[in-house]
Amino acid sequence: MNNNNKNADADANANAAMDEPSSKVLSIFGTFRDELDEHHDRRERIIKASRDITALSKKIIFSLQRTRTIKSPLPPTIAKETTTRFTQIHTLFTSLTPDLTAVNTWRYQRNISPGIQEFIEALSFHHYILTQELITKEEVQAKLPREVLVTEEDYLMGLFDLTGEIMRFAVTGLSSGAASSQKDQKKEEKGEEKESGEGELRMLPESQAGLVVDLRAMRALFEMLSVPRRYHMLRDLGKKMEVMQTSVEKVEKAAYGILVRGSERPAGWMPDLSHAVDVESY
């Protein structure tokens, strides 16, 4: 490190001897170099942490997609996995706090934003599976060190991605027929006896119907947001909106399919989810 600097200085001096650039210019730019180096180092640390946070968040989401219950505690193995990963994420965020103080909080916002959005997706999905409610921005902020900003943009984009996760969760649940809390299962058992009679009104299990209702409500609320076009605010809004609409429609179609053809489905049949995964945008 020191040697490198010395060499660079020696080179600069050699140049000075040849072309006689003013030493004043070189000393000014020497200062700039040090400051820019600091800036690049900081930015790289932040980008790296953001990538690690994204990877951990994705793993949390995969674990959560293996659960089949909603509004009830997670199975112990999944709970343990997610807790460990949330702790790792928190450690990563905390390691960044010295780089994100004062004026730097916003300076590097764009560099850390991908990690934060993925984290919000994981956290809100976790929250939704446990409570069937949306996590608020304040609740997200409470999970993070003060220096890490939760911007409206990241929060909103996280919620958009959440609809994709709920879609996968709902479609898997609908087709495997197992995604219901215990209370619902009882109802379902009773219901099946009744519904087996021909011509009777078929209904989705309560928890499944809840997912469809929630997704529709979210879609309506997303579509109600009005964002002026003259600035590059919420740049990805259009694309995210389309993906979200597709997700909601997938669930609506799946619900329809189960109601109409549900009884014809062979026992143990599982839907092909390979396409659903693609919908998630990176």
Next chain:
Amino acid sequence: MIDHRIFEDLQTKIDEETHVRDELQEIVQTLARRGRSTQAILSRAHSTPSGQLKPVLDSATKEIIAQKKEVTRLKAVADQHPFYKYNGLWTRELQNLVTAIELCAWLGGFQEYKGADSCEFLTIEEVGKFLDVPVNLKEEDAFHLTIEEYLLSLIAMAEELSRLAVNSVTLGDYTRPMQIGSFIKDLFAGFQLLNLKNDVLRKRSDGMKYSVKKVEDVVYDLSLRNLIPK
């Protein structure tokens, strides 16, 4: 159950941010309009012999001082918000202004702002002093001129000067290309000290070698024909 208030709060925040942007944008547009007129005045330097530059510099100075007032107005509004959140709105116009100031200073204006042992250009501190804004703030979250903005302004200034080197010859001035040549080489040596990553500064400063070459070609043509004054 989806809580509607979450989305209502988001809409409120979006509206607030739009309002802030509108307010800043209005000032930036004024700054841009005045900037264009500063640029028009300064471009007269390309067709004015250096001996008769004073009126050009005087009217450029007047425009620049008018722009400075807009910067003061901008600063007052921008200081109420996080600096880097909205910096993108004005950075371009601020850079253009700093380029104009540097050009004007190099051509002989703004003498009172140059330090005694100064180089031929105003340092970032000297520019900050003239505009009455802080520079390179590392802690405090307030309006300031950043190092990147200042460096980008210098690159634009070098481009403009390389054009002036060519036009000076047309005006029969064979001394100025030499001065420009030595100045741009100094500046270029400075930029070569920087470790640049793949960003806008890297892209723009890569272009600087063409400015250097352009001036060197002029100097070469002149010296080949023994046109350089002794």
